[in-house]
Amino acid sequence: MSVDAQERQEAQAGGGFQLPAWFDWRRDIIFIGFVVIFLIFAILLGDQGFMSSQNLLNIARQSAIIMVIAVGMTFVIANAEIDLSVGSIAGLTSVSTAMAIAAFGLVPGILAGLVTGAIVGAVNGALVAYVRIPSFLVTLAMMGVAAGFAQWITSSAPIPIIDDTFTGLFGSGNIGPIPGLVVWSLLAVAVGAVALNRTRFGRKVLATGSNRTAAEYSGINTRAIKFRVMMISAMAASLAGMLYAGRLQSGRFQWGDGDELTAIAAVILGGTALAGGRGSIVRTMFGALLMGLINNGLILAGLDSSQQQIIRGIIIVLAVALARGR
Amino acid sequence: MSEPSAPAIRMTGITKSFNGVTVLHGVDFEVAPGEVHALAGGNGAGKSTLMKILQGVYSREGGAIELFGKPFDFEGIHQAKAAGIGMVFQEFSLVPSLTVAQNIYLDQEPLKWRLIDDAAMQTTAGEIFSRMDVNVDVTADVAGLPTAEWQLTEIAKALSQDARVLIMDEPTASLSKNEVGALFELIGRLKAQGIAIVYISHRMDEVFQIADRITILRNGSNLLTSTLADISPEEIVNGIAGKELAAPPGDRRTVPEDAPVLLEVQGLEAPGIDQVSFQIRAGEIVGLAGLMGSGRTELARALFGVTKVTAGVVRKGGEVIDLGSPAKAIDQGIALVPEDRRLQGLVLDHSVRENLTLPLLDEVRSNGLLSRAKVKTLSDRLIEAFSIAVARPDSPARLLSGGNQQKIVLAKWLGTEPDVLILDEPTAGVDIGTKAEIVGIVKRLADEGKAVLVISSEYPELIAMCDRYLVVREGRIVNSIGAEMINSEVDLELAVQGIGS
Incomplete structure (x- = not known):
C-alpha cells in the first residue's frame, strides 16, 4: 500500500504532469475515458452526424435501460455480490407485464411487472443472504430459470402491447424534447445516488461490502442488507423490463438478453470495486453512457456487430487495466 | 449513577x-x-x-x-x-x-x-x-x-x-x-x-x-x-x-561444536524486520522466542521468500542464496511450515494423498502425467513415516483431527527434503499426544543434520525441543540464550519480557 503510494508520488513528481489531489485515478478514470472517447468519435465521425443533437439524444436513449439496470447493479457490486439474472428478469418482466395488460389492463400490468421483480429478488436475496449460497451461483441459476420461464409461458412468441398509456409512460413517449426513457434513467440515477451516498442504508451496503465482520461488529444486520441489495437489483431490472416492453410495444423473453454483462461492465468502468466497499452511482451513469457511446460510434463507423463486440471488449479491458495500473 | x-x-x-x-x-x-x-x-x-x-x-x-x-x-x-x-x-x-x-x-x-x-x-x-x-x-x-x-x-x-x-x-x-x-x-x-x-x-x-x-x-x-x-x-x-504446564527439560540434545553452520543470516531487513543476524548449525534446533507482534512471523516469512528482503545476506552452507519467492526458497532447500494450517498449509477439500504430494508433483510424474502409483507409493511412505492416523488416504484432509492435519503439513514439506526447516507455531491447536509426537519428529529431523528454526507461543514445547533461543523484540534479535540457561517456562517468559535474570 505504502509502496504504491510512494511510487505514485514519485511518478507524479518526476513525470512532469501533476494530478490534483482530489483526483483519484482509479475512481475517476471513467470521466477521462468518457471525454477521450467522445472526442475521438467527434473528430473521426463528425461527418457521419455523430455530433448532431439527434444522435447525442440517441446515445442517451440507447444507454437508458442499461443505466437503470446498472444503478441496481452498483448496489450489488459495492456489496461484494453479483447479479447475473438481471437481463432475464427484464425479459420475464416484459412478458408478465404484456400478458397482464392484455388480460386485465394497465394498472394490473404495471403491478404484475413490479411483483415479478419482487418475487425474483426475494428468491435471490433469500438464497444469498439466508441460505448463504454465493450470489454468482444463485443468479446464474436464476438467469436460466427466469429466461426459461418467460419463454415457456409465451411459447417463445412475442406478446404485443396495444395500451398507448403504457407505452407512452414506459419508454415510447417524450417529455418535451426529452425521451421518456432518459427521464426514467435520470430518475433511477438520482434516487440511487442519494440512497447510496446519503442514507444509512447506503453506508451499510458499502460497509458490508468492504468488511462484513467489521459491519457486524458495528451492529449492522448484514444478512438483511444483502437481502435488500439483491431485491433492489431485481426491482431495477424489472423496471428495465417494463421500459423494454413500452419501447418495443411488446413483451418477449429475449428482451434484456445479455444486459447483465453490459451493466456489470458499466459499473466496473464507473470505478466500483468488484471486491466491494466502494461505489458511485454517478460514475456508473457515465459507465453506462460510455457503453452506449461506444456502441453508437462503432455503428456509425460502419462496423458490423461481430466487429463491434471485439472492439467493445478491448476498450473495456483497456479501461479497467488503466484504472488498475496506477 | x-x-x-x-x-x-x-x-x-x-x-x-x-x-x-x-x-x-x-x-x-x-x-x-x-x-x-x-x-x-x-x-x-x-x-x-x-x-x-x-x-x-x-x-x-x-x-x-x-x-x-x-x-x-x-x-x-x-x-x-x-x-x-x-x-x-x-x-x-x-x-x-x-x-x-x-x-x-x-x-x-x-x-x-x-x-x-x-x-x-x-x-x-x-x-x-x-x-x-x-x-x-x-x-x-x-x-x-x-x-x-x-x-x-x-x-x-x-x-x-x-x-x-x-x-x-x-x-x-x-x-x-x-x-x-x-x-x-x-x-x-x-x-x-x-x-x-x-x-x-x-x-x-x-x-x-x-x-x-x-x-x-x-x-x-x-x-x-x-x-x-x-x-x-x-x-x-x-x-x-502455572506448574502443571512446566515441561521437564528432558534429555538435552547436544550439538557438536564443530557442526557446520548451515544457515547464516547477516543484517537482514524486511517488512517488520530490522538488521537481523544469526546462525544455525546443522543439527541445531533454534527457538525464536518473542511476543506476538515482535517480528517472529515476519522473520519466517522473509526467510521463505514471502516478503521482500530489502537488505542483508542469507547464506546456506556458505553460499549466498536468493530468496525472491517461496519457489526459490524451496529450491534452495528451505521449507516453511506455516502458522495457519487451514489457510496456508493445506488444501482442505483435497485428499490426504493430494495434499502430501502437492510440493512434489515433479517427482510423481511419469511421461508428463501424474502417476497414481507413484502418488500412492510416496504418500504411503510419508503417512507411515509420520504415523498419520488416517483410515482412507483418499478422503479429504478436512475430515482429519487438527493434530493429524498438522502432521500432514509437516510431512508434506519434509517430502521436499529441505536442509533448513522453519516451523511457525507447529503445535498450535493440536492435542497433547500429537504435540509430543511433533516434538519427537522435529528432534529426529535435527538428528539427521537439518537446521531447524521454531516459532512457538507454547513454551513447554519450545523448551522440550530447542537447543538455543533467539529472543526477538521489535523486529530485532536482542539476545541468544543457550538451552542450559532456560530450565522452566518462567525463565523463558522472563527472557522474552526482558525482565529478571
Missing part, C-alpha cells in the same frame, strides 16, 4: 460451558471507574470468554453482572453497547473503504432531513479526537492510515457511543514504541475522565506501567487479584504459566 463508590463492572460467579465443557467456574471480576485493570492468564484460561460475556457476545449460564451498581442482563452486543461497554478489537474492526468519521459513526450517522449529514459527522468526530487530545484526519480513508491511527479510530468509535468501560485486547501488539507511549498517555487521560479500562496483554512491562490492578485467571477460575504494587513480575509469570 447510584452510589459513587459503585464499581464500573462487577461480575460475580460467572459460569459458562461449551458443549458440556465448563470453561468458566464462577469467575469474579471487578473494575472501578477510572481504573486500568489488567486481565491475564494463559491460553484457555477464560479471559476472552469472560470478556465476550461482558460484551454480550455469549450469554452466561450463572452469576451476575452489575454495571455502575445496576444489575444488567445483556441480550446481545447492542444492549451491552448501549450500557456503555466499548471494545477496542485486537484485529481491527473498521471498514477500510470508508473515512475515519464514517467509521466512527457507522450505523449511528447523524441525520438531517433523513439523509446523512457528513459535515456534522466530521465536526463531532473531530471533537471526540480533540477530547482524546490526538490528531487524526477525520476525512481520510481508513485504508491509508497507519496502524496506530486505526486504533485511535476504534477508541473514538467506542467513545462516540458513550462508552464508560473500554476493553482493550493486546492493544499494543502492532504499535511501535512511540505509538505505545502515545496510547498510554491517552489511556491516562481516559482514566482521568472516569472511564474504566480492562487491559488484556501478555507484556509485563506494559502491565506494570499502565495498570492499577491485575486479575489472573487459570483454567477458568480466579487465581488472584492484586494491585500491581503488591506483586512481582515473577509472581505474575508464575501465575500465568
